[in-house]
Amino acid sequence: MAIDFGKRFGLGGLRLPILNGDQMDIDYDTLDKMIDKFMAHGFTYYDTSYIYHGQLSETALGKSLVARYPRDSFLLSTKMPIKFMKKKEDMERIFEEQLQKCQVDYFDFYLIHSIGKEAYENCKKWDTFEFLKKKRAEGKFREFGVSLHDSPEFLDMILTEHPEIDFVVEQLNYIDWVNPAIRSKEIYEVAVKHGKPVVVMEACKGGTLAEIPDEAKKLMKDYNPDASIASWAFRFVGSLPGVRVVLAGMPKMEFLDDNIKTFENFVPLNEEEYKIIDQVVEIINSNTAIACTYCRYCVDECPQKIPIPDYFALYNDWKRLQKSSSENEVMTQAFYYMNYVEQGNGPASACKACKKCEKVCPQHLSIIDYLKDNVVPEIEAYNPEAHIQKDKEVEM
Ligand code: SF4
Ligand code: SF4
Structure with missing residues (x-):
């Protein structure tokens, strides 16, 4: 059965609300309230991973989401920590542990987390793709994805070798769009070329695109005083046609409120707004530590x-x-x-x-x-x- 994604915005388990600044001390009271509000506004997508919050994020969503809502009322995504696994047997052990921690019989989406060259070699050695095909055939998850912080060439290669991959999770935001080290635009284009939907992580680049230089903030506020600075970043990625869902970690209720406002009645960027973002990118880049212009002569x-x-x-x-x-x-x-x-x-x-x-x-x-x-x-x-x-x- 085709998956209904509803609204194109997901709650990311990378940054849950915490107490006393301790990543291991999840603020369950606030998390419950956030999830209640998220669900009440018709948002259904939740993303987590084995490693987030010192391996507590899956447990947290198990308690605050799964234990309190019917299984068919939300979509749950988690990831295999391939980079940190030591042997083939870890795949089965960790997969079962993840089901248990999340309190589910199946995941909607299961990903290989941060696949790169070395991890891909381990995948080949351990028959990871076969393992995952089997899990999917057993109904243990519905769609198979990869998340990556690697090159477009690498993505092109794995999507060619593994057409069974259903979707790609990539770091995508307006400052990395043409960043020569991250190459978000090229990665996005490779996914689109292969007909794979993109799930976006780091749309606000860990919150840094909400805290931009004053000169850049002024440009945005002069154009639209009511829009938050962060909303520009989310609208940039949400405006891309190949993007299926945009994820955001939201340690505070005010971030959730702002993002609900952005995605509830989503309005794509217009030409004038794209021009403002171009100017903002220039300002941010001119405030950088090493003034390299990426000419690559060296x-x-x-x-x-x-x-x-x-x-x-x-x-x-x-x-x-x-x-x-x-x-x-x-x-x-x-x-x-x-x-x-x-x-x-x-x-x-x-x-x-x-x-x-x-x-x-x-x-x-x-x-x-x-x-x-x-x-x-x-x-x-x-x-x-x-x-x-x-x-x-x-x-x-
Ligand atoms: S030559 Fe200088 S400015 Fe150009 S890419 Fe190398 S370090 Fe950067
Ligand atoms: S090895 Fe030579 S060319 Fe390479 S970074 Fe060092 S100084 Fe520059």
């Missing part, structure tokens, strides 16, 4: 195959996210970095200070120093797995 010069502008783009996001976002968004940047290295690019620490790049950089950037003093000690030294383990000591 890339062919580097004997160590370091994708310099891509690392700088990640670093700029990294600094912006650290000001206003949770550990999860910061961690995402580290995943992107790891993907670059896994794909055969040189890590920032491989720089030999030969200066070939600096000689051709039209912006006269101190590339060597930025790599050594910024990218290496912050992004390269960051270990996402350690941060997940830190949240909750669970044997994976």
Whole structure:
């Protein structure tokens, strides 16, 4: 039976309301109220994952959603933590654990979480796609998806090799749309080319697109004083025809209220609004830590195959996210970095200070120093797995 998605907005289990700033201390009273309001307004899509909230997000939705509402009144999506699994047997063990934690017999959507080159190799080694086909045939989930923070070329390859994938979850927002390190637009276009609907994550880039420079805020407020700054970000992705559902983590009721307002009677962006967003993107980019213009002149010069502008783009996001976002968004940047290295690019620490790049950089950037003093000690030294383990000591 075809799935009715209703309104195209979903509650993301990555950022649930918490108490005392503790990711492990879910504020169930507020979460219950949020879900009640969400359901009352006709929204039905809920997204979670094994790893969110130190592995407590699925349990939280099990308690606040599944235990309180009929199973056919909502759509539930969760993800296999392939990057953090150690052996083939983990697939069955974790899948069963997820059903239990969510208190369901089946998921509506099941995804391979953050698939990348290394994870894909494990999928082949462990017959993950066969495992999932079997689970779907047994009625344990209805649609199969992948989420990724990787390249459009990689997505093209896996969608070609696995046409059974039903949909793609990607990081998509107006600042990453043409960001050379994230390449949201190209990833979206690959999904559309393969006829796969897109589910959007990070539409507001971890809240950073609600906290933009004052100059950019003024442009938006002058045009429409009643619209929240965040609503521009959500309308940007919601206006894309290939987008099936837009997800948002909403740790506060006021965010939920604002997003309900945006999606209840959704109005796509008009031409004038797209122009304002273009200006806003320019302002945000001019307020970035490393003023790299992504001309890529330096890339062919580097004997160590370091994708310099891509690392700088990640670093700029990294600094912006650290000001206003949770550990999860910061961690995402580290995943992107790891993907670059896994794909055969040189890590920032491989720089030999030969200066070939600096000689051709039209912006006269101190590339060597930025790599050594910024990218290496912050992004390269960051270990996402350690941060997940830190949240909750669970044997994976
Ligand atoms: S200085 Fe470092 S980054 Fe620049 S070209 Fe040489 S090895 Fe590559
Ligand atoms: S040459 Fe300079 S401005 Fe151009 S991509 Fe490389 S670091 Fe960035």
